[in-house]
Amino acid sequence: MAQYLLLIHDNEADWDAADEAAHRAHDEAHAAFARAHKDVITASAHLQQSATATVVREDGEGGFLVTDGPYAETKEALGGYYVVDVPDLDAALAVAKRLPYFGRTGEAAVEVRPLH
Template structure:
């Protein structure tokens, strides 16, 4: 979901970008792929409609079982393994990149995001350009 140019112009001149990471119960999210969960999907559509001027990007992720982890090994090479980086009940399920005047505004947006037995993490993005 990318904000249209006209919507972006309405944002304040000095905004920051925040990454909102969406975590949820990994098993419940796997079930959601096979059992339609219209309430969660509608929640994300509603979030997008309410915040389209601030949303820079965002996507849902495939389930943790599809992850591949790359780690540096002790011999200067890399170890590639199937599965997510960390074993945990909650898994990263998707994200939004948003523009907000400050952290409080980003948190206010994050509170609108539906989750499946999890929560969201809001982190400022470092901009180097």
């Protein structure tokens, strides 16, 4: 078996514009997805919005720069992740294709990466 990280990228503006019922439906869809794939999911989380991020980087002089906000300005932001333990990349892709919102109006994307 191999572990893969499924990184869920969404348009935060869509989330901000959605009402509470849409948020609830989204959360329920992910709960159903998690139940359906409980045998392969080893970890998961829904992340806070990118505006809550703090970035740490070396300053080149032995110190560090700490800045508030996302690493880069972008339309898509990392909204959550799942770690799955599956036989191979094809199996990881099959799981990724079942995620809620995958392919939604071309705005959402799931990045699949193998873990060491």
